[in-house]
Amino acid sequence: MKIAPFGVEQWMNEWETGAVTNLAETCVDSMTMEELLDISDASGTSGAREEIVERMMKLRLSYGDILGSDELLESIASMYGRAGRGNVMVMNGGSAANFISLYTMIEPGDEVVCAYPTYQQLYSIPESFGASVKLLRLRYENGFKPDVDELKGMISDRTKAICVNNSNNPTGTVMSQSELREIARAAESVNAWLYCDEAYRFMVHDQSAEIPSAFDLCERAVVTCGLSKCFSLAGLRLGWVVAPEGFINEAACRRDYTTISCGRLDDLLGCVAIKNRGRIFERNLSIVRGCAAMLDEWVNSERRIDYVKPEAGTTAFLRYDYEIGSEDFCRGLYRKDGTFLLPGACFGPEFDRYLRIGYAYSPDVLEEGLRRVSGFLRDLDEEAGPN
Numbered sequence: 001m002k003i004a005p006f007g008v009e010q011w012m013n014e015w016e017t018g019a020v021t022n023l024a025e026t027c028v029d030s031m032t033m034e035e036l037l038d039i040s041d042a043s044g045t046s047g048a049r050e051e052i053v054e055r056m057m058k059l060r061l062s063y064g065d066i067l068g069s070d071e072l073l074e075s076i077a078s079m080y081g082r083a084g085r086g087n088v089m090v091m092n093g094g095s096a097a098n099f100i101s102l103y104t105m106i107e108p109g110d111e112v113v114c115a116y117p118t119y120q121q122l123y124s125i126p127e128s129f130g131a132s133v134k135l136l137r138l139r140y141e142n143g144f145k146p147d148v149d150e151l152k153g154m155i156s157d158r159t160k161a162i163c164v165n166n167s168n169n170p171t172g173t174v175m176s177q178s179e180l181r182e183i184a185r186a187a188e189s190v191n192a193w194l195y196c197d198e199a200y201r202f203m204v205h206d207q208s209a210e211i212p213s214a215f216d217l218c219e220r221a222v223v224t225c226g227l228s229k230c231f232s233l234a235g236l237r238l239g240w241v242v243a244p245e246g247f248i249n250e251a252a253c254r255r256d257y258t259t260i261s262c263g264r265l266d267d268l269l270g271c272v273a274i275k276n277r278g279r280i281f282e283r284n285l286s287i288v289r290g291c292a293a294m295l296d297e298w299v300n301s302e303r304r305i306d307y308v309k310p311e312a313g314t315t316a317f318l319r320y321d322y323e324i325g326s327e328d329f330c331r332g333l334y335r336k337d338g339t340f341l342l343p344g345a346c347f348g349p350e351f352d353r354y355l356r357i358g359y360a361y362s363p364d365v366l367e368e369g370l371r372r373v374s375g376f377l378r379d380l381d382e383e384a385g386p387n
């Protein structure tokens with residue numbers, strides 16, 4: 001089966017490791033093992049850290065519980081309003097969760113509608129399984145929110161799934177509960193799945209707001225998430241699918257062929273992370289909110305850069321007004337002084353005057369990186385001459 005090259009991941013693989021200031025990182029500043037254990041120790045349970053280390057040392061490195069430990073499945077389910085452990089399947093990261101879910105769902109000849117720009121898995125995997133994919137473009141003028149009337153015009157009895165990503169990577173926009181419900185109703189009207197990648201769901205900038213899981217809003221929803229972004233634990237490679245039990249059973253049948261089990265260490269530390277998510281989110285939201293404010297100030301200070309201000313997540317989609325394609329822009333910036341941004345063209349040719357910035361990594365890196373981007377913009381201003 002053929003599959004389109006993954007634009008974002010290929011660009012990251014090529015440029016990321018040599019970057020001096022990396023403004024393309026999408027995980028909130030990743031934690032060390034030590035930080036994770038410190039956070040669990042701060043839980044007030046005396047000896048929590050020692051107990052975890054002891055459990056790790058005694059852990060027999062077998063396959064472990066094939067479907068994941070009871071504690072892990074139950075703690076994941078507890079993050080959803082109406083999920084039980086039978087609604088949860090753990091995989092190696094959200095990317096594997098997306099793959100197995102779409103592998104379970106899609107058959108040749110199906111139609112899929114996918115809102116984009118988004119994480120490319122959500123349309124290229126269905127396409128590789130033989131679906132005919134219709135892309136619903138998210139427009140700057142609509143605040144990068146789906147136009148539900150346009151969506152309704154794209155679905156039919158052949159539609160198997162409507163794929164969305166809430167909050168959205170790259171734009172950082174959020175669909176509200178009522179917007180999500182409207183899309184869910186559109187999916188229900190043609191008996192299609194609502195497929196929602198929720199990798200950034202817990203990083204909402206407004207302290208009083210929350211992003212509802214699509215699973216809690218609709219009967220025929222499949223949602224994915226993981227520990228990489230909001231929990232800062234990409235190195236654990238733990239993600240999950242939450243879906244109706246029948247779907248999970250179907251997916252489990254495919255999982256036997258690809259995964260057997262997730263690592264036992266990942267399972268153990270995943271339980272620690274989810275149990276301590278209050279403190280982890282507190283740490284991360286303070287980074288995300290501080291960095292988002294710094295980014296906003298910078299965008300307002302740059303005459304030829306604008307954006308739809310992100311409401312959640314760790315990324316924003318910067319629109320620029322210079323006569324240079326986004327790949328040349330990013331190569332030029334990188335060559336000048338090692339600053340790394342992601343070209344909008346990785347999300348499709350329509351987005352060639354955009355750049356994706358990942359801003360929630362470290363305030364110092366962000367500050368330095370933005371200073372360097374401004375330096376590059378002054379070079380472009382100079383080349384363009386007075387206007």
Ligand SMILES: Cc1ncc(COP(=O)(O)O)c(C=O)c1O
Pocket residue numbers: 026092093094095096098119165169197199200225226227228229234238239
């Ligand atoms: C929207 C979205 N979903 C899923 C993933 C996959 O992440 P992981 O496999 O590390 O959980 C990413 C990674 O960038 C993402 O941005």
